[in-house]
Amino acid sequence: MTINIKNFLNDKSKLSKMGEFQNLKQIEGLEMASISADLYSDGRDDVALFYFSKGANYASLYTTNSITSEFIPWNNNSHKKVIKGLLVNTKNANTFTGKQGKDSIDTLAKNLSRILTIKESKSKKGTTETVKIKDLIFASTGVIGEEFPVEKIKERLPDLVEKLRGEQNKMYWLKIASAIMTTDTKPKVAYEEIIVGDELIRICGIAKGSGMIAPNLATMLSFIFTNADINSNLLKTLLKRSVANSFNAISVDSDQSTNDMVTIFSTRTLKIGENLSLNDKVIQKFELALKKLCLNLAKQIVVDGEGAKKFLTISVINAKSLGSAKKIAFSIANSPLVKTAVAGEDPNWGRIIMGIGKSGEVVDPKKLKVKIGEMVVAENGKISDSYNEEKLKEYMQWDSVEFEINLKLGNDAFKCFTCDFTHDYIDINADYRN
Amino acid sequence: MTINIKNFLNDKSKLSKMGEFQNLKQIEGLEMASISADLYSDGRDDVALFYFSKGANYASLYTTNSITSEFIPWNNNSHKKVIKGLLVNTKNANTFTGKQGKDSIDTLAKNLSRILTIKESKSKKGTTETVKIKDLIFASTGVIGEEFPVEKIKERLPDLVEKLRGEQNKMYWLKIASAIMTTDTKPKVAYEEIIVGDELIRICGIAKGSGMIAPNLATMLSFIFTNADINSNLLKTLLKRSVANSFNAISVDSDQSTNDMVTIFSTRTLKIGENLSLNDKVIQKFELALKKLCLNLAKQIVVDGEGAKKFLTISVINAKSLGSAKKIAFSIANSPLVKTAVAGEDPNWGRIIMGIGKSGEVVDPKKLKVKIGEMVVAENGKISDSYNEEKLKEYMQWDSVEFEINLKLGNDAFKCFTCDFTHDYIDINADYRN
Numbered sequence: 109m110t111i112n113i114k115n116f117l118n119d120k121s122k123l124s125k126m127g128e129f130q131n132l133k134q135i136e137g138l139e140m141a142s143i144s145a146d147l148y149s150d151g152r153d154d155v156a157l158f159y160f161s162k163g164a165n166y167a168s169l170y171t172t173n174s175i176t177s178e179f180i181p182w183n184n185n186s187h188k189k190v191i192k193g194l195l196v197n198t199k200n201a202n203t204f205t206g207k208q209g210k211d212s213i214d215t216l217a218k219n220l221s222r223i224l225t226i227k228e229s230k231s232k233k234g235t236t237e238t239v240k241i242k243d244l245i246f247a248s249t250g251v252i253g254e255e256f257p258v259e260k261i262k263e264r265l266p267d268l269v270e271k272l273r274g275e276q277n278k279m280y281w282l283k284i285a286s287a288i289m290t291t292d293t294k295p296k297v298a299y300e301e302i303i304v305g306d307e308l309i310r311i312c313g314i315a316k317g318s319g320m321i322a323p324n325l326a327t328m329l330s331f332i333f334t335n336a337d338i339n340s341n342l343l344k345t346l347l348k349r350s351v352a353n354s355f356n357a358i359s360v361d362s363d364q365s366t367n368d369m370v371t372i373f374s375t376r377t378l379k380i381g382e383n384l385s386l387n388d389k390v391i392q393k394f395e396l397a398l399k400k401l402c403l404n405l406a407k408q409i410v411v412d413g414e415g416a417k418k419f420l421t422i423s424v425i426n427a428k429s430l431g432s433a434k435k436i437a438f439s440i441a442n443s444p445l446v447k448t449a450v451a452g453e454d455p456n457w458g459r460i461i462m463g464i465g466k467s468g469e470v471v472d473p474k475k476l477k478v479k480i481g482e483m484v485v486a487e488n489g490k491i492s493d494s495y496n497e498e499k500l501k502e503y504m505q506w507d508s509v510e511f512e513i514n515l516k517l518g519n520d521a522f523k524c525f526t527c528d529f530t531h532d533y534i535d536i537n538a539d540y541r542n
Numbered sequence: 543m544t545i546n547i548k549n550f551l552n553d554k555s556k557l558s559k560m561g562e563f564q565n566l567k568q569i570e571g572l573e574m575a576s577i578s579a580d581l582y583s584d585g586r587d588d589v590a591l592f593y594f595s596k597g598a599n600y601a602s603l604y605t606t607n608s609i610t611s612e613f614i615p616w617n618n619n620s621h622k623k624v625i626k627g628l629l630v631n632t633k634n635a636n637t638f639t640g641k642q643g644k645d646s647i648d649t650l651a652k653n654l655s656r657i658l659t660i661k662e663s664k665s666k667k668g669t670t671e672t673v674k675i676k677d678l679i680f681a682s683t684g685v686i687g688e689e690f691p692v693e694k695i696k697e698r699l700p701d702l703v704e705k706l707r708g709e710q711n712k713m714y715w716l717k718i719a720s721a722i723m724t725t726d727t728k729p730k731v732a733y734e735e736i737i738v739g740d741e742l743i744r745i746c747g748i749a750k751g752s753g754m755i756a757p758n759l760a761t762m763l764s765f766i767f768t769n770a771d772i773n774s775n776l777l778k779t780l781l782k783r784s785v786a787n788s789f790n791a792i793s794v795d796s797d798q799s800t801n802d803m804v805t806i807f808s809t810r811t812l813k814i815g816e817n818l819s820l821n822d823k824v825i826q827k828f829e830l831a832l833k834k835l836c837l838n839l840a841k842q843i844v845v846d847g848e849g850a851k852k853f854l855t856i857s858v859i860n861a862k863s864l865g866s867a868k869k870i871a872f873s874i875a876n877s878p879l880v881k882t883a884v885a886g887e888d889p890n891w892g893r894i895i896m897g898i899g900k901s902g903e904v905v906d907p908k909k910l911k912v913k914i915g916e917m918v919v920a921e922n923g924k925i926s927d928s929y930n931e932e933k934l935k936e937y938m939q940w941d942s943v944e945f946e947i948n949l950k951l952g953n954d955a956f957k958c959f960t961c962d963f964t965h966d967y968i969d970i971n972a973d974y975r976n
Contacts, residue, residue, distance in 0.1 A: 172902070173896065173900050174898075174899045174901070174902065174903065174905055175895055175905065175907055176899070203892070204895050204907065204920060204923065204925070206922060206923040206924030207923075207924075209924075251892055252893075252895055252896065253892045253895065366896055366899055444878065457686075458635075461609055461638050461687065461800070464609060465609030468606070470608055486638060486687060489640040489641075490638060490641075491638070491689075529878075
């Protein structure tokens with residue numbers, strides 16, 4: 109997205125400025141590497157490995173698409189509370205690949221566990237521990253239905269493990285974040301830290317998406333790492349709460365990948381307390397930081413949406429329920445008519461009204477108040493008396509625009525984020541596989 | 543739509559060939575006229591009147607958008623089983639127009655009923671009947687939220703009534719069908735007839751849509767007229783059954799207008815029997831003809847979809863329920879990724895798989911069989927052994943393509959119709975109000 113951030117300040121949250129990446133730091137207990145398995149035939153890194161020398165607690169959320177990558181049931185069947193590694197490949201989704209896809213996972217898991225066991229026996233002399241196949245989880249993104257390139261990836265596993273590195277600086281994080289990209293135009297990284305006494309809790313996150321659905325349905329992947337020792341159950345709760353208003357509040361084109369996956373890992377290297385719960389201050393701070401980090405990554409995905417030229421925030425307030433607010437917000441966000449009007453910088457608020465009604469939610473048109481930016485465009489069941497088309501047109505030229513729908517029916521609210529629909533979206537997606 | 547009907551025969555139903563309109567005939571008891579009320583400022587006819595000299599039975603179906611044109615509650619509150627007229631205007635939707643919009647309807651209804659009463663007293667000397675305001679219904683299509691141009695329309699009512707004409711030939715029907723257009727590129731008309739003994743039941747239908755949602759959310763309007771005397775309750779049942787697999791089986795961009803309306807009128811001039819029900823042979827024949835006519839009009843709307851270059855049929859078979867089949871069909875039809883792939887002539891069947899899964903319906907990937915045209919692309923949970931990319935690419939160049947999803951879970955089926963997503967769609971909708 110070649111966005112000219114004329115006024116990204118208009119968007120009140122702290123989206124990291126484009127071109128300026130945050131300074132991600134090292135997470136003790138994490139080793140990372142990426143490599144080219146020649147999946148793209150152009151030398152770029154297309155496989156990444158995350159290895160936890162002392163194991164990691166983790167929690168994962170997956171796509172709700174009823175057809176999924178073969179990797180997703182594998183991960184779900186792991187039942188391990190502590191794992192040793194995550195392998196990510198791009199280019200091929202391993203979805204609708206049948207037996208060949210399933211067998212490929214066995215092959216990869218067996219080979220990788222063997223190689224990692226050798227690595228461990230070398231570094232921890234005298235250990236008898238082995239890395240089991242169920243200590244490994246997988247993520248992938250790419251084309252659906254094509255044979256999974258298991259041999260190409262398998263061949264590169266020894267070198268990939270060889271390259272694992274426990275020291276991570278900003279540039280190394282960007283390298284790894286780039287290795288999981290598909291049609292993304294830039295890597296997506298985010299960082300938060302929390303001071304607890306003399307210690308520093310670190311949270312590093314990377315993501316890919318390019319439109320929630322770009323490549324062959326732009327899978328959204330995000331992997332988050334922290335040194336704070338938090339158990340897997342609590343991680344799951346924290347992740348769910350953070351995803352609700354970030355990754356689950358974005359939409360590029362309403363389509364949903366078969367491979368979407370967000371996972372948080374704790375390397376358990378920093379002890380922050382025993383029997384922690386949501387009521388503990390340190391966890392509350394952690395939750396705030398995690399929410400901020402997830403929202404940051406989610407917004408980067410929208411900004412990098414396929415062909416996107418504008419960032420659009422849709423805020424529904426005073427709804428009778430959260431579900432209702434959400435339904436209305438997404439009904440507007442997913443309307444091609446709204447998104448093309450935004451691309452055309454047309455303050456066509458009639459389409460917002462249509463989007464509200466189309467949601468199927470009961471609203472009271474007489475109570476409804478619609479704002480574009482700070483300007484009221486409709487209230488009392490009709491166009492606002494202060495409606496000023498000239499000013500609105502000027503506002504619509506901004507790179508980031510906001511619609512606020514005040515339903516005046518209750519106390520619930522939901523905010524979602526999307527981008528406009530442009531010629532480039534058609535170009536990218538009409539020619540995707542060529 | 544400048545469709546080059548390379549192979550419209552591929553679509554098995556008898557869509558009237560573009561450029562060749564059916565020969566609509568006269569419906570006794572119906573008078574029609576159209577006029578320019580200068581709503582478009584270019585002299586085109588933009589208001590149409592349908593008048594039933596002896597009254598008409600009728601049945602109407604309206605948008606399910608929870609925000610509607612002011613005309614829709616008016617029509618719903620009529621409670622008349624026999625009406626005298628329908629007035630249709632374009633350019634302004636009379637939606638979100640508040641009190642001004644409501645008052646406008648009173649003004650129009652009062653004026654039109656007065657003028658029609660005078661007309662009746664002239665033609666039927668000595669009559670004391672009057673046309674009441676509640677004998678009139680209305681339809682409109684156009685921009686939302688702008689002041690309703692009641693004065694402009696009111697001024698033209700006397701001339702409009704003066705122009706009413708009881709003789710209708712093909713050209714006159716095209717004139718009237720053109721008067722209700724907005725961004726449509728051509729009028730939509732359809733005709734069916736049924737021989738009953740020595741008599742001829744005629745059904746004439748017109749529609750506008752240009753994408754179900756074209757102009758300022760392309761309202762879909764359709765008006766159907768028959769001479770056969772069928773009571774309003776039975777008309778309602780027949781209309782519902784016909785709309786289910788025609789107007790309710792099309793989608794251009796998943797958006798839904800605040801003004802959609804389909805109405806059937808019976809001028810009651812041809813008696814076809816007493817106490818008719820769905821079990822009567824004549825009604826069964828009528829239903830078949832009505833379904834054919836509705837499907838014909840619905841397909842014309844899709845073909846004229848904004849920017850559409852290709853006609854797409856999505857057929858879901860062997861579903862566990864009708865609801866499930868419908869949800870899956872529309873999930874695919876409304877996917878921007880599927881529609882852009884079709885525009886790019888890319889047989890990207892992975893996106894069809896994604897669309898199936900996204901519906902939220904439970905399917906069994908191992909049973910699933912997907913066909914593009916006559917070619918099986920996926921079965922047994924993986925790409926088909928007979929998959930031939932070259933042949934598929936050739937097929938995708940056709941103007942009309944069909945996807946068949948065989949779920950092998952039950953006996954229900956649903957077929958829906960849509961078009962591709964092209965640059966022109968973005969152009970038309972980004973600049974719509976300019």
